Amino acid sequence: MSKANKKEGLRTSAVHRGVYKDSSYNSVTTPIYPTSTFFFDGLGKNKGYDYTRSGNPTRAALEENIAALEGGLGCSVTATGMAAITAVLFLCRNGDHIVTGDDIYGGTYRLFDQVFPQFGITFSFVNMRDLTQVKNAIRPQTRMIWIETPSNPLLNIVDLEAVIKIAKAKKLLTVVDNTFLSPYFQKPFDFGADIVVHSTTKYINGHSDVVGGAIVYNDKTVRDRIRFLVNALGVSESPFDSWLVLRGVKTLAPRMEVHQANALAVAGFLEKHENVKKVYYPGLKSHPQQALIKKQMKGFGGMLAFELDTKKVKLDLFFKSLKYFSLAESLGGVESLIESPWLMSHASMGEKALNASGMTKETIRVSVGIEDADDLIADLNQALRG
Numbered sequence: 001m002s003k004a005n006k007k008e009g010l011r012t013s014a015v016h017r018g019v020y021k022d023s024s025y026n027s028v029t030t031p032i033y034p035t036s037t038f039f040f041d042g043l044g045k046n047k048g049y050d051y052t053r054s055g056n057p058t059r060a061a062l063e064e065n066i067a068a069l070e071g072g073l074g075c076s077v078t079a080t081g082m083a084a085i086t087a088v089l090f091l092c093r094n095g096d097h098i099v100t101g102d103d104i105y106g107g108t109y110r111l112f113d114q115v116f117p118q119f120g121i122t123f124s125f126v127n128m129r130d131l132t133q134v135k136n137a138i139r140p141q142t143r144m145i146w147i148e149t150p151s152n153p154l155l156n157i158v159d160l161e162a163v164i165k166i167a168k169a170k171k172l173l174t175v176v177d178n179t180f181l182s183p184y185f186q187k188p189f190d191f192g193a194d195i196v197v198h199s200t201t202k203y204i205n206g207h208s209d210v211v212g213g214a215i216v217y218n219d220k221t222v223r224d225r226i227r228f229l230v231n232a233l234g235v236s237e238s239p240f241d242s243w244l245v246l247r248g249v250k251t252l253a254p255r256m257e258v259h260q261a262n263a264l265a266v267a268g269f270l271e272k273h274e275n276v277k278k279v280y281y282p283g284l285k286s287h288p289q290q291a292l293i294k295k296q297m298k299g300f301g302g303m304l305a306f307e308l309d310t311k312k313v314k315l316d317l318f319f320k321s322l323k324y325f326s327l328a329e330s331l332g333g334v335e336s337l338i339e340s341p342w343l344m345s346h347a348s349m350g351e352k353a354l355n356a357s358g359m360t361k362e363t364i365r366v367s368v369g370i371e372d373a374d375d376l377i378a379d380l381n382q383a384l385r386g
């Protein structure tokens with residue numbers, strides 16, 4: 001049933017890719033195969049799977065789905081987003097150098113700053129909005145450019161086309177972490193990226209009930225090496241978790257539409273509030289990178305940040321007063337979450353890097369859920385009274 005079709009829309013792919021796998025009973029959803037191993041029919045004769053770390057039909061179904069959404073050649077699904085990032089980093093060797101942004105996800109920063117340097121891989125953290133900084137950071141040892149856009153939590157936009165062009169001129173691999181917008185709002189392969197990574201924990205799964213990651217590739221050599229690495233490192237996703245993500249991803253498109261409509265409403269409300277100093281959201285006219293947003297994004301997403309006037313509203317009291325926004329890390333689920341990047345999600349960066357990234361102790365990050373916008377705004381309004 002239903003073969004992949006190049007012209008098929010993303011909403012259709014989200015529902016129809018990675019399903020119809022059950023020829024025994026024709027279930028319309030893909031079964032979970034909770035097995036560690038698969039028996040051989042004879043020496044050298046199996047049905048395509050031998051051991052679940054290396055491959056599992058439920059995981060393969062999810063890989064097919066996500067590859068179709070990103071428009072990639074294939075995908076490897078991993079146990080977490082950090083597992084995906086780790087596997088991609090193993091494309092590098094001792095002595096290699098990577099250029100990346102100074103406002104990337106806190107966990108990625110920690111991995112780049114504190115783990116991979118142990119193996120002789122070095123990093124330059126630059127302001128990627130400034131193409132001169134990107135160019136100047138490239139050395140003879142540079143092997144990869146790691147891009148995250150929009151950035152977390154300040155929603156700065158990196159010019160995918162321009163940075164990838166700089167990378168291609170030097171034959172560097174480009175990796176884009178597309179977690180924040182999901183393929184529904186941004187397609188990095190359209191701009192020539194080599195690899196797209198996701199924390200499927202966020203919008204792809206969308207229900208805050210699983211952690212997972214994905215690596216999508218567009219080239220056979222990269223595919224073979226990544227598949228080798230995910231198996232060799234042992235970072236692949238469990239069949240149960242793969243099934244949950246496959247269930248979640250089917251509603252990616254309608255969820256993203258509601259996340260975005262609610263984020264637009266909440267951002268507009270916050271921008272007018274006297275106890276809010278500044279709002280960061282790509283959907284606001286006040287975002288300074290309008291042309292770039294139009295060029296590379298099909299939407300603005302559901303993440304925003306703002307500066308609370310903590311002289312007027314105490315941070316702790318503000319969080320405590322909220323009814324619908326849970327004080328929690330993570331993002332991209334159906335429920336609204338709120339947090340302090342300085343004290344929570346990005347704390348591991350340390351004060352110096354936090355300051356350099358432009359965050360303050362008053363920065364608040366919001367993952368706007370799919371509740372009724374009016375309820376979310378009323379809730380923020382009462383908490384902002386202080």
Ligand SMILES: *Cc1c(COP(=O)(O)O)cnc(C)c1O
Pocket residue numbers: 080081082083105107108148152177179180198199200201202211212213
């Ligand atoms: C959450 C996140 C990650 C890490 O993913 P986990 O699933 O938590 O391991 C990486 N990049 C971005 C942009 C994220 O938001």
